Amino acid sequence: MTEERKISMNVIRRLPRYYRYLGELLQKGVTKISSRELSEKMNVTASQIRQDLNNFGGFGQQGYGYNVEYLHTEIGKILGLHQNYKMIIVGVGNLGQAIANSTSFSKRGFKLIGLFDVNPRLIGMSIHGVEVQDIDKMEQFVKENEVEIAILTMPKTRVKETAESLAKWGIKGLWNFSPVDLFVPDTVQVENVHLSHSLMTLAYKINEAEVEREKKDKSESIGQIEE
């Protein structure tokens, strides 16, 4: 690991996938794997894998392949998964409940310790032993429990002011599901899940594939006429 370790976010965004695959291999008792085997499993080129992992000093030994457990642990460290994170969910509608009900996060050290909403019908309800509290109690809770991550699954109308308050109260990361861009102090990291952007990207891919198919059909039919 060198002094200069600024790695492009494109590489970083590929790491969770490596981490997931290596975790699955570990569970199956696989102890080592070549970049070729990993590439076949993951459907990326072996050279892409070597390039990505070289950003962090390699991990591989020529002719031996990768030690699965070591690689899994090291990628976990790079991703910051060697520590636990205390999380709260702000907005316990369907999406908030879906996330609260997902047990896979807590296995990776993301501990859900608080749920907050304004809706009296939700306040008092429990999900996996965590009670939904009135949003008025959030400031005290965040400060007392040193909450690190807030998951914003609330209506977009109130998300900007909520993010600003959370930043003031010392939150370190916001996982934002609202179709709004948050501009917060650089003490707070933001990761957006913009569902509508993802759906539009799917529309692009569908449309593009159709355009390509039409082009191909056209050139083939021209080819037939010429024959």
Place this chain on the structure above:
Amino acid sequence: MTEERKISMNVIRRLPRYYRYLGELLQKGVTKISSRELSEKMNVTASQIRQDLNNFGGFGQQGYGYNVEYLHTEIGKILGLHQNYKMIIVGVGNLGQAIANSTSFSKRGFKLIGLFDVNPRLIGMSIHGVEVQDIDKMEQFVKENEVEIAILTMPKTRVKETAESLAKWGIKGLWNFSPVDLFVPDTVQVENVHLSHSLMTLAYKINEAEVEREKKDKSESIGQIEE
């Protein structure tokens, strides 16, 4: 628009954000905007904006700026939003319900026409006038209605076989929320929303910011000692 229009997915993934901002400007009655103004609003550099939009032939006139409505329409066309898409949701748990309840998709031409689940407690329930049906009825429904997009919000254990079936039945796009990579024929486009990947990326950002802060503190305290 030239013959060769293969644009990198990095650029494509930025387009929905332009589309959203331009839509907001339109609603406010703004008819033209300079790349500098748009860059301030979106917190990206003006040169990034010009570069991105030049991929599609520019749209801008020197010294005049961009025509908001024209740019909005053209980006919409590139994203394939000039046509409607018929969608179904497979798996009507919390996440499926959250998506079914979101009205913003239908405004952009994504029409939800079917909901499917295996759970008898959910079958018969209606969301925005769409009834949850038994998954056994999905094949006929997809074929009869020429469904284009299936949203997979089901448990990961059954997602691979479901994706394969949907591909056979003529679906064009899968919006996959399971932590599984789908390998389907190239007649089907896949867009993944891997929530756990996004959360790990947030952990990386938090961890990286801390490392940077510690480095800075260290170099500052060394500076003080030397004074």
